[in-house]
Amino acid sequence: MENLELFKKEVREWLEENCPPSIRTPLVPEEEVWGGRNAEYVNPESKLWLDRMGEKGWTAPQLPKEYGGGGLNRDETKVLHQELFRIKARPALNSFGIWMLAPCIIEFGNEEQKREHLPKIIKGEIRWCQGYSEPGSGSDLASLSTKAEDKGENFLVNGQKVWTSYADKADWIFALVRTGPKEPKHNGISFLLIDMATKGVSTKPIALISGKSPFCETFFDNVEVPKKNLVGAENSGWTIAKKLLQHERNFISNFGLTGGETGSGADVVNIAKKYLGEDNGKIAHPAHRDSITEHKMKEHAFGLTLQRAGDEGGKASATSSMFKYYGTEHNKNRYELMIA
Template sequence: MADFGATELDTFRVETRAWLEANCPPSMRTPMTDEKEAPWGGRKAEWKNPDAKLWLDRMAEKGWTAPMWPKAYGGGGLSKAQNKVLEQELRRIKARPALMSFGVWMLGPVLLEYATEEQKQRFLPSIVRGETRWCQGYSEPGAGSDLASLQTKCEDKGDHWLINGQKVWTSYADQADWIFCLVRTDTSKKHEGISFVLFDMTSPGVEARPIKLISGSSPFCETFFDNVKVPKEQLVGKVNGGWEIAKRLLQYERQNISASGFGGGAGLDVVEAAKTHVGVDSEGRIADGDLRTRIAAHKMDAHAFLLTVRRAEAESKTGSGPSAAVSIIKYAAAKMNQERTELLVEALGLQGLGWEGEGFTADEIAALRSMLRAKGNSIEGGTSEVNLNVVAKRVLGLLDHQ
């Protein structure tokens, strides 16, 4: 897909800016104040603000919820240069995401790479339109960091697959319509005995049970499969060839997590919070010199991290996709978000200890819950320890020495 020249890009920018001004509702140019406002789409979606659904529909019609996917599958068909212009114009008007989707971030890219034409035509357009919400069936009680030890069994029953087993930490499984799932189709091999299947979460035998976290929320679930029948045509790639797809998808997942920087949670700025609650000195700086130094160091790291993410995103769009270096960024993103949320709670002082009730603002309560939620950042999407191993082996080229 060739990039446009300067003149063509200028024209595209003018047209894009005009379209966004005409089609992005004013309420979609304000920050989200609650995670319930996140536009996940799907069959169970509840649109508290009709403008959010309108914004999704308009962006999906243009294919701009997945702007660089081929138009044949509902995407925007944009070049890298055009996509960069679109991102810049969306930031300019402070537009909210039209769609948040594991289908866009993780499943879609691997379907484009590994799926049959029939599978692409069936699943990709509904992802673009936000009609199907997906969840990820990877981790199991005995297969987390060592994912290849998974035991969810998938048997060939002639005209269908039969799945039995359990997954855990399945994000939003109770809200999802479909699942992309790793299953064992050969018990005699480890990595070479895994396959990648897709199936409807309303299939008989599927049950999702939310897990309540110390933050008070329940984004993760235990997911059980009891004699779940899956049509043969819903296996992606080759039988026993799912590990290659799984690794590729994990790269996209870590890239997405890294790009987001785990930035959800409290809307307070740590500098302003510190100035308000700790106070300022005669020069208008945060009065506590030690806290000021640590916040300054964090802000510098965060800026350097953002630049690194942008470079990695540009490199991933060269056609080769994300590399193992994404593990470096994912590790750093987890560490920095944990640091950010801890600094914020510290800056708030006693106001950072509120859980509920009067005496605390919604942002102050969110600060503590976000700090507790951030503890899971170094586990989800691959533990920090696993990511460091990936960096050692695949980026630095180090070998294990027994």
């Protein structure tokens, strides 16, 4: 406990010295930081914040230091997040690479892949997207048909992915491909890392009714991918896919339990105080107070459950799906309270 208090003091001092003033203000969508080769920073201090956090490894605090991560344990990571929340610091980096891919590279990747990709992910130098769903395989993901043929030193990839978030802005894609067409569908899938700048890769935005969309179709037309980009053994991609989905669902279930003053991480109590006042108006109504109190109690209980599940570890299971469902419902309730 004494060491944890000392760490807390060190974190607080570092943040006071290194977190720029504008980063402690409510985040607006156009100033979100996703990094990448062609990253644009509306707020110059966002780049400064990313560089400083990336250098400390605190964009990925629990990843090993030897690959650029923070090397923190669970308790230290919790302290870091609490201190970031205390000063209302914006996230230094939004990253599918950190949230989903990096843990899988740590578990299934070889040493070359870890040293090649993890430091760039942690510092926000490369932006990743996820290539899972296809026009004919959504809920039945294992029926995917994008194929990767063995061509000696390379795989030749042909096929299409759909609903690929931010594919038009991503530098690399982690994708499920079929390498064993004669194998049972779950056994013939491999997990490939593909540079989006490779000849034959193209994207097409999917227009939504709002006129804006993060989603794209992604096409692979005779794309040559080096075999060194195969994560894990050939035809063992389904195991990695399930593990990655577990990380994705755990991230979604956590979404909103931490964060800045606005957006999905906004604290309902602070929002209520800011817009409704502490004693007058709607906030004085017992029903509103009860609703907010109930929401906070459930949030705290859910946070403790997530922490306990993390401490227990374990293999990919239905638990992560349950967390995703409950986390989504919890955040839905958050927004309903905000507009009540």
